Amino acid sequence: xxxxxxxxxxxxxxxxxxxxxxxxxxxxxxxxxxxxxxxxxxxxxxxxxxxxxxxxxxxxxxxxxxxxxxxxxxxxxxxxxxxxxxxxxxxxxxxxxxxxxxxxxxxxxxxxxxxxxxxxxxxxxxxxxxxxxxxxxxxxxxxxxxxxxxxxxxxxxxxxxxxxxxxxxxxxxxxxxxxxxxxxxxxxxxxxxxxxxxxxxxxxxxxxxxxxxxxxxxxxxxxxxxxxxxxxxxxxxxxxxxxxxxxxxxxxxxxxxxxxxxxxxxxxxxxxxxxxxxxxxxxxxxxxxxxxxxxxxxxxxxxxxxxxxxxxxxxxxxxxxxxxxxxxxxxxxxxxxxxxxxxxxxxxxxxxxxxxxxxxxxxxxxxxxxxxxxxxxxxxxxxxxxxxxxx
Amino acid sequence: xxxxxxxxxxxxxxxxxxxxxxxxxxxxxxxxxxxxxxxxxxxxxxxxxxxxxxxxxxxxxxxxxxxxxxxxxxxxxxxxxxxxxxxxxxxxxxxxxxxxxxxxxxxxxxxxxxxxxxxxxxxxxxxxxxxxxxxxxxxxxxxxxxxxxxxxxxxxxxxxxxxxxxxxxxxxxxxxxxxxxxxxxxxxxxxxxxxxxxxxxxxxxxxxxxxxxxxxxxxxxxxxxxxxxxxxxxxxxxxxxxxxxxxxxxxxxxxxxxxxxxxxxxxxxxxxxxxxxxxxxxxxxxxxxxxxxxxxxxxxxxxxxxxxxxxxxxxxxxxxxxxxxxxxxxxxxxxxxxxxxxxxxxxxxxxxxxxxxxxxxxxxxxxxxxxxxxxxxxxxxxxxxxxxxxx
Numbered sequence: 001x002x003x004x005x006x007x008x009x010x011x012x013x014x015x016x017x018x019x020x021x022x023x024x025x026x027x028x029x030x031x032x033x034x035x036x037x038x039x040x041x042x043x044x045x046x047x048x049x050x051x052x053x054x055x056x057x058x059x060x061x062x063x064x065x066x067x068x069x070x071x072x073x074x075x076x077x078x079x080x081x082x083x084x085x086x087x088x089x090x091x092x093x094x095x096x097x098x099x100x101x102x103x104x105x106x107x108x109x110x111x112x113x114x115x116x117x118x119x120x121x122x123x124x125x126x127x128x129x130x131x132x133x134x135x136x137x138x139x140x141x142x143x144x145x146x147x148x149x150x151x152x153x154x155x156x157x158x159x160x161x162x163x164x165x166x167x168x169x170x171x172x173x174x175x176x177x178x179x180x181x182x183x184x185x186x187x188x189x190x191x192x193x194x195x196x197x198x199x200x201x202x203x204x205x206x207x208x209x210x211x212x213x214x215x216x217x218x219x220x221x222x223x224x225x226x227x228x229x230x231x232x233x234x235x236x237x238x239x240x241x242x243x244x245x246x247x248x249x250x251x252x253x254x255x256x257x258x259x260x261x262x263x264x265x266x267x268x269x270x271x272x273x274x275x276x277x278x279x280x281x282x283x284x285x286x287x288x289x290x291x292x293x294x295x296x297x298x299x300x301x302x303x304x305x306x307x308x309x310x311x312x313x314x315x316x317x318x319x320x321x322x323x324x325x326x327x328x329x330x331x332x333x334x335x336x337x338x339x340x341x342x343x344x345x346x347x348x349x350x351x352x353x354x355x356x357x358x359x360x361x362x363x364x365x366x367x368x369x370x371x372x373x374x375x376x377x378x379x380x381x382x383x384x385x386x387x388x389x390x391x
Numbered sequence: 392x393x394x395x396x397x398x399x400x401x402x403x404x405x406x407x408x409x410x411x412x413x414x415x416x417x418x419x420x421x422x423x424x425x426x427x428x429x430x431x432x433x434x435x436x437x438x439x440x441x442x443x444x445x446x447x448x449x450x451x452x453x454x455x456x457x458x459x460x461x462x463x464x465x466x467x468x469x470x471x472x473x474x475x476x477x478x479x480x481x482x483x484x485x486x487x488x489x490x491x492x493x494x495x496x497x498x499x500x501x502x503x504x505x506x507x508x509x510x511x512x513x514x515x516x517x518x519x520x521x522x523x524x525x526x527x528x529x530x531x532x533x534x535x536x537x538x539x540x541x542x543x544x545x546x547x548x549x550x551x552x553x554x555x556x557x558x559x560x561x562x563x564x565x566x567x568x569x570x571x572x573x574x575x576x577x578x579x580x581x582x583x584x585x586x587x588x589x590x591x592x593x594x595x596x597x598x599x600x601x602x603x604x605x606x607x608x609x610x611x612x613x614x615x616x617x618x619x620x621x622x623x624x625x626x627x628x629x630x631x632x633x634x635x636x637x638x639x640x641x642x643x644x645x646x647x648x649x650x651x652x653x654x655x656x657x658x659x660x661x662x663x664x665x666x667x668x669x670x671x672x673x674x675x676x677x678x679x680x681x682x683x684x685x686x687x688x689x690x691x692x693x694x695x696x697x698x699x700x701x702x703x704x705x706x707x708x709x710x711x712x713x714x715x716x717x718x719x720x721x722x723x724x725x726x727x728x729x730x731x732x733x734x735x736x737x738x739x740x741x742x743x744x745x746x747x748x749x750x751x752x753x754x755x756x757x758x759x760x761x762x763x764x765x766x767x768x769x770x771x772x773x774x775x776x777x778x779x780x781x782x
Binding site for chain 2: 085086090091092093094095096097098099100101102103104105106107110111113114117118121122125128129132135136139140142145146147149150151152153154155157158168169171172173174175176177178183253345346347348349351352353
């Protein structure tokens with residue numbers, strides 16, 4: 001046990017560009033999968049239940065639900081109290097308070113300036129890092145070879161990280177690293193849960209993952225680019241996911257997400273990984289003859305990441321529906337944030353699994369007394385949808 | 392419901408200088424109070440139980456406990472898997488991976504440079520904001536008067552925030568704002584829980600709360616200064632709380648806390664708010680005569696903030712003790728973070744309660760179905776210690 005502690009395991013902070021989680025957010029901890037809108041006529045009861053469980057656990061259930069009541073009461077107390085208190089102040093004091101509020105406007109302006117300067121710094125450092133990312137890509141693909149100096153620097157670091165590290169045999173022959181990005185994504189706990197066996201074949205063609213900041217227009221945001229080699233699944237060479245922040249910085253001085261936009265994937269015939277083809281027998285009541293009907297049903301897939309949920313309309317009133325949607329939005333934003341802040345900057349550590357060891361150390365700090373109960377509390381959802389596949 | 396969502400209510404990110412929570416961390420949500428080491432011979436069973444509940448809820452219980460088992464299993468799977476995979480790679484590929492690790496070293500250097508530049512920006516903006524903080528202090532104390540321009544700017548903002556805001560009567564008379572900082576602290580949900588009735592009298596003398604960054608020495612950190620007018624409770628004019636970060640930026644590019652140091656409060660006679668005086672009758676077995684014995688027992692008080700828990704020694708093995716200590720450290724770091732990031736920059740909004748409304752909006756988004764159960768699940772701890780006071 002070192003003196004370094006995870007300072008707050010439950011900080012409900014919105015992910016921001018300066019906010020790199022030490023550990024995965026619980027929503028990315030392998031519990032949940034994004035659910036997909038049901039476009040078939042048939043109502044998929046199982047999936048809605050699952051979505052409800054996820055939504056419940058994330059927005060109101062396990063943690064929040066246990067505290068919300070207490071806190072809401074406390075908030076009501078405090079708000080009621082403070083309003084009355086301010087009302088009761090003599091007008092001379094109220095003028096001083098108004099003066100402070102005038103000064104607060106200037107403080108907020110400075111806070112926004114600070115945020116903009118940090119944002120510019122982020123862009124500057126992405127620019128400085130870009131040549132390193134390009135070099136990384138070249139070595140992975142084999143278009144360039146790692147130099148003796150690079151290998152020596154890596155070996156030195158590996159030795160620092162692990163005293164028992166076995167040095168590589170001398171030699172200069174190098175080879176490309178196959179399945180680099182697939183492996184890196186699979187070593188992120190939350191994302192690995194999104195990747196189905198069928199997705200794996202497509203993700204073997206993922207050759208790079210890149211970050212760009214949005215520079216055109218007033219709206220700040222960033223774009224994740226997934227670069228693919230030609231493959232049997234889709235026509236696109238690059239799949240993009242764009243995250244837009246609100247133009248206005250919020251009360252706390254942070255950007256907040258407005259919405260996300262994904263590339264429309266041009267699937268090749270019968271290769272859409274986000275759909276499952278179900279074959280049903282239909283019997284004609286008059287002739288009593290049967291026929292086979294092919295029905296496409298949305299299914300879990302990493303590639304649903306490119307068809308993100310959209311923020312709820314102002315007039316959405318169904319609380320369950322709203323909670324479900326908010327849970328899916330949270331998950332989508334968190335996955336994007338983790339790819340931007342963790343996987344792209346530390347891809348080799350995700351590939352080797354070193355990044356996981358850091359996560360594991362954080363987890364080891366926690367009690368595990370309740371493991372059995374916890375396992376029982378959540379059902380395996382692999383079998384929620386039982387359909388037959390057309391391959 | 393707007394399109395702006397709290398992106399992740401449960402992000403387990405360590406608070407960092409760039410990380411301003413949108414809502415309070417659950418540990419600051421009014422559930423917990425810091426417990427104090429028991430220096431009396433008598434074992435205070437009640438307080439230890441309470442500490443255990445807090446620790447459980449925070450580090451392993453409500454949220455973490457529900458997920459830790461699942462995740463730990465998943466981590467073990469992944470780590471085992473990835474290690475074997477890397478071992479099995481041909482040496483030519485391993486050399487390429489080592490090359491990437493060499494490049495990662497350079498990426499990490501850039502990440503650290505970025506962090507240092509942001510840290511310098513923070514200092515710069517604190518410097519730019521300082522004249523505004525000094526002006527605020529002067530208006531609160533009445534040593535300077537709010538100008539007509541400042542009042543007008545504040546009124547304009549109040550009108551923007553609330554369409555029904557009643558404009559102040561015309562006039563230029565202004566008066567100091569009594570109990571400004573006490574009220575601001577009481578309007579922070581977590582901190583209000585730390586302030587006892589006895590503390591209130593002392594905190595009425597709190598005239599300013601200031602932030603300084605540490606500039607001497609290699610170790611980064613910050614200092615909170617609580618400035619008091621002369622009072623009946625203690626001799627100190629300023630109570631300080633210093634938070635030290637680890638000199639090395641962590642894997643994720645964030646500062647992590649190393650430890651906190653507080654001012655040794657010079658209490659006046661019988662005025663120590665962190666102690667309660669218990670009077671016990673003792674009966675002499677031989678003479679059968681009774682006498683009164685005065686015993687000082689540590690008690691809950693906001694002023695325990697200046698006697699923070701210290702990180703566990705390397706060899707601490709008792710898991711419950713460790714979990715309890717970590718919970719208290721987390722709470723201490725979170726309170727410091729909230730004072731630095733929320734209360735000092737938005738003091739007038741805490742005074743008026745506006746800051747609470749933002750918190751309340753976040754809470755309103757959550758389901759409240761389980762309120763009753765939740766209230767039942769936690770016992771009121773006001774009566775855990777029943778002792779008689781010497782005033």
